[in-house]
Amino acid sequence: MSSQGPIIHPIFEPATSTWQYIIADPSTKQAIIIDSVLDYDPSKSFISTSTADSLISLVKSNGYTIVKILETHAHADHLTASKYLQSQLASSQTITPEICIGKRITGVQERFAKRYGIPREDYEGAFDKLLEDDEVFRVGDLQVKALHLPGHTPDHLGYLVGDNVFCGDSLFNGDVGSARCDFPGGDAQALYASAQKLFALHPNTKVWTGHDYPPGPAPGRTEPVPYTTVADQLATNKHLKSGTSREEFVNWRKTRDDQLAEPRLIHQALQFNIRAGRLPPVTGAGDMLVHVPLKVEGGGKW
Template structure:
């Protein structure tokens, strides 16, 4: 599905294996573009990575003769490996994320006991956004918004009457993402969602994930007005305390995401795979008995 705004076009790419939606948004006047949340394919059983998902996005970039200026991560994802480095190697662009990625890096450096020269300073990324920082996609001005709660480092990107919200909001019938990851906070998540819902009602809302029920096809675009009226977790009239009680109780029933252990050690490196051992093979580390037992129901949240 393609939607056109006055200055820009947004093209979505849905990855059914992970429920992830990646985007290309480009400026009509200059054909400069940003890529948001690209996916690196990963087969858990074989340990093989692949680029089919990101290559679909890159094919669109080439077909439209676009120049990629930015590769924007909304956060360090726990449900897919980032394809940012592959996109950069093929199309250029600066890989950017929110400055609080340093907090996430420090947490997961300890969990994985990463190599000594891995520094939790954000230097793995080309740019770290501050809250409210402005940047440009060609002639179109954009703004980075800090929206913590799902993780400490979540960002949303406001571009030309649209906001790309990452995991902070889901489609209205799915509500909100979990807030029980390290550094997550349900109160912060509520306040971040209300910050987004204070944008003009006509603002287009693009989510990073959709896990549709059997009754509908995947969707990824709504509006602030639709979210305020119909979001099952945070529609107008739901207060902070009520949301926190609901979110905390719900999170207590959820298992860890299937790909959290492989994905986080790649995503805190801005999509780089771990450095290879002396035999030339790169390895992903699996910390044993470090996360909760899988005794609860699996959930994509």
């Protein structure tokens, strides 16, 4: 393992409040990207790549070679740029980076492919590697460990790199708390257990989050913050701080989740993300389509 810690670039995408990360080994310049974002304008059904292109510019300006593009889970609030990044980076470096996610993505793919009418050939094999629980791989001289952190979604992973854990949507900063658990396969009890797994890490471990939603000027914080520490989480996390029982958390989370609306981009994001960011096939009329469920007052019986 490298005697030096990783170089970490946190990049905030404000439209979806997402933290993207580039993590590099300083000695070999090999690097990974975690939870990239593709720009999507729902009012125009228009995809663009300026956010992803900024990641590529940062990679090139630092002389990094991206070896893996990692997802923590199948996101419901933004479209992944994984396939786009892979295609662009493959043409500018000597290796093609692998797109990786946890092994339970197959169940998530099957569930949402059935819901949205996506044929198997559109998503099967979309990810280059499905990671096992606790699987360890190397990025240059760095060691990365995949941690299964279910609760928000069943496929959710975190990535442990030295004294840093990239926890996706498992934990948020202390004044935001925790992620919702009401998506299919979500489980508040599992999220509580995942939080305890993270809290068992060294107190100085940095916990890098998948999103930040600063609560505003009243609590005194207006800017997004990419990480806190395990010690900070135990002291300040408003949903999961030290002393919070499993029952308290589960009851609170269920009450809160029952009040939440669907994420704005959930239907577009899920159809895109179970394909690892592959574009939908082009129809005979020249369009690429995603399906949006239609609800009709009274059940539509006329």
